Amino acid sequence: MRDSGTFDEFYSGSVRRVTGLLYAMTGSHAEAEDCVQEAYARAWQRWDKVSEYGDPEAWVRTVAYRVSISTWRKTSNMRAAHRRHGAPDDPHGMSPDYVAIIAALRKIPAHQRQAIVLHHLVGLSVEEIARETQAPPGTVKARLSRGRHALVPYLTETDLVPGALPGEVSCDA
């Protein structure tokens, strides 16, 4: 039996965090919101099971990310976003550093971006990212390392470039 009370509490407590994460991953406000709503709708669809997971927010994060990388979904989202919002996202009001980071993240491969965001924004460890993305820890380390190197050309201010992780595999290795 699905308990709407626990779902509403979960949704209200996590939806902003997940939307922020998806925005960092997609660089699009409208797309992030749409993917997050879809993920929460799917969570409610099977809330009797999802609510028993140790970390339902991780489930929603993963589903939202997968929704965002679906090509078909992406195309329909862009159309829907265009209908709803007209012009592309307006970064007005955001700090220049954040705008630069988001713009740079959009230019690196999706898996690297996902690893960078989960680590630097959500604060997950390599092992936690490995569990969430179902990738080996070595692969996660490589994605973080390569993502960091890939960001360098797009972040002109050196203090914005993320540093290496302890024990991280260098992309030059």
Place this chain on the structure above:
Amino acid sequence: MRDDFSSKLQAGSAAFVAAISPPPPESVRSRGDKRRRRKAITSAVLAFAIGAGGGGFAFTSFDQPRYISGSAANSSTAPPSQSSRPGIAAVTSKGALMILNPVTGEATKVLVASGVAAGALAVSPDGSAVYFAVKLGCKDEIESVPVTGGRPTEITAGVLPAVSADGTKMAFAREPFSGGPAHLDFLPGCPQPTPASPDFTVVVRDLATGHETVYPAPPGTSAALPVAISRLSWGPGGQQLLVSAGPSQDNEGWDLAVMDLATARYYLPSATSAGTSSVPLTAGADAARGYYYREGVFLPDGRLFVNVVCCSGAPVHQTKSLLQELSSSGQLSRKVATGFLDRDHSSLDVDPAGDWLLYLSGPDLFLSQAGNAPFKLTSGLIAAAWQ
């Protein structure tokens, strides 16, 4: 450095999420409920389509859905039985023996992880064990394993196991050399046939005592051109065995023979011995035009479920592949489907109640219930049988 990147990313994200206004949870739940309803409707439609024999679009059903009991002259318009779909044992292209969910096609249990050979599977009449063949170097071996799982038990050397309806006997084929149950593709490094080699034999083994009765090819069959055996099937009374044989060479020498085990001496017809006779081809698919039986099995009522193919001879060029139900004298009872021309159709089988047919079209598993158009259940298989 990393901390600065993280802190600026986190600070920027915090400012961003503070400015957004997510929709209320009620609207998200409403969206989820709509998805749930859509899914339920889709599932219901799919279940209806599969149950009604949909999905058989890849095949042409010759007849309107109907069930014919007995010969064509004694045709009945009785409605199809609504008996439940039995389980399925199958071998994947990677040699794993599995039990499949007969509705979804998904594997529910892996009985043997690898090494199971292509060809026939047999399930004991009580459904408790699966008999199968494995390749051990240049040797073939028949083993059995409980359907509940466990260590396989070695039975004897051979291929193509077929268990009688009472579960007391197992018929199988012994090959003169290894290379597959039906084909003459000799394995590298294994003994090659010579005129002095023994020929294929059909063996009937008493499962309790281990006593074996051997039925060789008729005299005069050259060991250098052996007639391969591709399938064995027990008749409903346990006194007849249907032998799918061929080719001998150049896509020639195909035969579908009925052995009367009480009188037969050979697994193919012979001028010197009664007891084994070929199933005649019907007028529309006669041997003179190059048609031949590629494979056949007994139905529980004594009729046959066969794959008729045209044309024999080299080079191999199929122009017809028909799946049919025949009377024991080869008269057409019902056309089941038209097979694809670029595929072999094998693993023909019928469930003990006679309601459900299955066969492989290449790697695809097709099912048909009581005269309905066949539909594809799953793919990636090299053998299958009703459980």
